Amino acid sequence: MLTDTDLQAIGLTLRLAGVTTLILLLIGTPVAWWLARSQSWWKGPVGAVVALPLVLPPSVLGFYLLLAMGPHGPVGQLTQSLGLGTLPFTFWGLVVASVFYSFPFMVQPLQNAFEAIGDRPLEVAATLRASPLDTFFSVVLPLARPGFLTAGILTFAHTVGEFGVVLMIGGNIPGVTRVASVQIYDHVEAMEYGDAHRLAAVMLIFSFAVLLALYAWRPNARK
Amino acid sequence: MKVPFSKFAALAALTLCSWQVLADEVQVAVAANFTAPMNQIAADFEKATGHKAVLAFGATGKFYAQIVNGAPFDVFLAADDTTPEKLEKEGQGVSGSRFTYAVGKLVLWSAKPGFVDAQGEVLRSGQFAKLSIANPKTAPYGAAAIETLNKLNLLAAVQPRFVQGENISQTLQFVSTGNAELGFVALSQVFKDGKVSGGSAWIVPDSFHEPIYQDALLLARGKGNPAAVALLAYLKSEPARGVIRAFGYGLR
Numbered sequence: 001m002l003t004d005t006d007l008q009a010i011g012l013t014l015r016l017a018g019v020t021t022l023i024l025l026l027i028g029t030p031v032a033w034w035l036a037r038s039q040s041w042w043k044g045p046v047g048a049v050v051a052l053p054l055v056l057p058p059s060v061l062g063f064y065l066l067l068a069m070g071p072h073g074p075v076g077q078l079t080q081s082l083g084l085g086t087l088p089f090t091f092w093g094l095v096v097a098s099v100f101y102s103f104p105f106m107v108q109p110l111q112n113a114f115e116a117i118g119d120r121p122l123e124v125a126a127t128l129r130a131s132p133l134d135t136f137f138s139v140v141l142p143l144a145r146p147g148f149l150t151a152g153i154l155t156f157a158h159t160v161g162e163f164g165v166v167l168m169i170g171g172n173i174p175g176v177t178r179v180a181s182v183q184i185y186d187h188v189e190a191m192e193y194g195d196a197h198r199l200a201a202v203m204l205i206f207s208f209a210v211l212l213a214l215y216a217w218r219p220n221a222r223k
Numbered sequence: 224m225k226v227p228f229s230k231f232a233a234l235a236a237l238t239l240c241s242w243q244v245l246a247d248e249v250q251v252a253v254a255a256n257f258t259a260p261m262n263q264i265a266a267d268f269e270k271a272t273g274h275k276a277v278l279a280f281g282a283t284g285k286f287y288a289q290i291v292n293g294a295p296f297d298v299f300l301a302a303d304d305t306t307p308e309k310l311e312k313e314g315q316g317v318s319g320s321r322f323t324y325a326v327g328k329l330v331l332w333s334a335k336p337g338f339v340d341a342q343g344e345v346l347r348s349g350q351f352a353k354l355s356i357a358n359p360k361t362a363p364y365g366a367a368a369i370e371t372l373n374k375l376n377l378l379a380a381v382q383p384r385f386v387q388g389e390n391i392s393q394t395l396q397f398v399s400t401g402n403a404e405l406g407f408v409a410l411s412q413v414f415k416d417g418k419v420s421g422g423s424a425w426i427v428p429d430s431f432h433e434p435i436y437q438d439a440l441l442l443a444r445g446k447g448n449p450a451a452v453a454l455l456a457y458l459k460s461e462p463a464r465g466v467i468r469a470f471g472y473g474l475r
Contacts, residue, residue, distance in 0.1 A: 070402045088402045089353060089386045171386030171397065172358060185389070189284030189361040 006199050008175050009183035016091070016179060017159040020098040024106040024155050025148075027099070032110035033136075050107050053100060062168025065097050069169070089171035094179075097165045105154040113147020114140065150214065157210045160203075248275045249450035250295055252286045254302035254437065255392040256327065256364060256409035260470040261300065267466070268457050274450035282390035284361040290315055290442060297445025298454055300324060300437070302391070303363040307440035320441035324458050326473035327435030328410035329367045329427040334399050336423050343425035345405065346377055351384065355397040355406030358387045363435050364394075368407035370432035414471035429473075436475065 002010075035047055053061060068075045069087040076086045087093035117140060125135040141148075163181040170177035172186070180203060187196035253261045258280050265276040283302040290296055290310060299316070301307045304323065310316045331346070333339045345351070357365035365387070372378040386402075388394030391409050398406040410426060413419055419426075439458060445451030457463055464474055 066400060066402065070400050072401050085352070086402065088397075167389055167393075171353075171355075171403075172389065173386060186358065186360065188288055189282055189358070189389075191284060191287060 001198055002202070003195065005174060005178075006180075006183060006195070009178055009180045009199075010202070012091075012175060012178065013160055013180040016094055016098060016162075017156045019095050020102055020159045021106075021152055021156045023095065023099055024102060025152065028103065028106035028110060028151070028155075032107045033114055033140075035107065035111045036114035051104050053102070054104050058101070058162075058164025059168060061097070061101060062165040065093075065100070065165070066169050069093060069096070088169045089173060089177060091176055093169055094166060094177055097169055098159045098162060101162055101165050102155045102158045105158045106151045109147050109151040109154060110144065113144040113150075116147075117143050153210060153214050157207060161207065247273070247448070247450040248277060249297045249445065249448060249454050250277050251279065251298045251300060251454065252290065252294070252296040253278050253280050253300045254283050254286075255280050255390040256302055256411055257300055257325065257437065258392065258412075260325075260411060260466050260472070263466050264458070264463050267462060268454060271462075272450075272453050272457065274453055276450070276454055280392070282361060283363075295444065296442055297448050297451035299440045299442055300458075301440070302327070302435075302437055304436040304438040307438040310440060310442070314443065316440040316442050317446050320455065321438050322455075322459070323436045323475040324439045325437045325467050326475055327364060327367075327437055328429075328471055328473060329364060329371065329407055329432065329435070330410040330413060330419070330471075331405060331425040331427060332395075332398060332408050332413050332419075332422055333405040333424075334401060334422045335404070336421075339405055339423040339425050341425060343375075343427070345425075346372070346375065346381060349380070351404040353386050353397075353403035354381055354384045355386050355388060355394050355403035355408075357391045357394040357407070358389065362388075362391055362394075363437075364391050364407065364409050367427075367432040367435055371407070371427050374431045410471035417469065437472075 031046075031050065035043060035050070066088055067073050069079070070076045071080065071086055079085065079087055087096060121139050121143065122135055125139045130138065161181065162179070163185070166177065166179055166182055167185070170179070170182060172178050172182055178186075180199060184196050184199050184203070187193070187199065251261075251265075261278055261280075265278055269275055279296070283306050286294070286296070286299060286301070287306050287310065290299065291313070299307060299310065307316065307321050311318055311321055331339055331343050333345075339345050346354075356368045359365035359369045369378065372381060386397055388397055388406075391412065394406055395408045395412050397403045398408065407427075410419075413422065413424060439455060441451060441455055468474065
């Protein structure tokens with residue numbers, strides 16, 4: 001019932017969301033840890049920057065990214081000098097955009113989970129002569145597992161739902177940047193409402209299933 | 224700050240008054256490629272008639288979906304002739320009101336001076352990484368670009384370098400920001416005072432693609448609106464046709 005191009009768009013969307021989630025786990029974890037533990041004056045400004053994509057219109061983010069990553073922008077100059085070409089209209093360009101766009105969805109649940117652990121378990125671990133790194137892996141990670149689950153699912157789902165930024169920097173290339181949300185938009189513009197309905201229904205069911213998993217099955221969600 | 228009630232009331236009264244004055248207002252859905260000429264025509268129209276034209280710009284296919292679902296537009300200036308025809312048949316437009324207000328011209332354009340030659344040979348050279356076109360499925364200028372490339376026997380060779388704009392404005396934006404070296408856009412977007420206003424261009428001969436007839440339609444909602452009727456009449460007038468020509472469109 002779904003066409004080949006629809007399936008291609010879905011596959012691409014899942015790949016984009018998966019890669020973005022993995023990268024954000026690596027970047028977001030230390031940032032969230034720092035935000036949860038630091039007493040620095042910088043905590044406020046950094047927290048605000050992390051939350052920016054929540055309130056910024058995707059068109060603002062897309063516009064800046066298009067200019068910055070384009071051949072005349074600073075990021076574009078850098079990637080060109082590294083022999084990588086420019087990022088707009090490529091899969092990795094979308095990954096970079098998605099990392100910015102979904103940043104708060106990874107950091108904020110992690111930060112909450114880290115803060116909920118409190119000082120006590122860390123102090124106990126320290127008296128048992130655990131190194132900070134050891135403490136992080138054998139105390140913090142297990143305690144923060146529900147937080148990681150929430151953050152991962154939210155980041156993945158939010159990236160699947162991305163549209164505005166992709167429209168601004170994607171260039172609608174089949175198999176490279178034409179994700180499911182753009183494919184639906186295309187179907188609607190081409191007045192192929194049957195195709196639009198089928199793909200839209202898939203997205204609706206997927207999103208509901210993800211959120212159901214998150215809300216119904218999340219352990220220790222509320223303390 | 225607290226606004227005293229009297230000031231608030233005065234403001235409210237003023238707002239109501241301005242509603243009265245602007246009663247003859249026409250809401251127009253305009254194809255993105257016609258943005259620049261329509262801004263000028265709307266200003267002239269307001270001066271000439273006192274009616275106000277409120278313009279919304281976008282992709283024709285999106286406007287179709289919005290109009291069918293009750294969007295508050297009185298007049299539709301489409302980028303093609305098939306969409307207004309379809310709306311007319313479906314009873315969304317006033318039958319007999321449809322006419323071609325402009326004939327689109329396609330241009331291969333680059334922001335870099337000297338990059339595109341006068342015969343479009345740059346397409347054969349392959350000296351570019353990205354070629355920006357409007358989505359051929361939804362935008363007539365995109366479809367015309369595909370026909371042109373087909374005619375040149377270059378479609379298969381350059382297709383892997385396509386980047387697609389959602390509408391013709393975004394197609395131009397990809398080129399003007401340098402993210403694509405060149406692209407097929409509407410001549411009107413890069414044309415001013417009778418010549419291409421910057422960069423380099425090849426104006427594609429009309430014989431390379433089906434003519435891009437852009438039709439206007441009085442929508443069902445605009446039927447009783449004098450401003451809507453006046454705007455369509457104004458579009459056929461000599462001053463408006465002069466503006467349309469000056470932006471590089473043909474006329475039928």
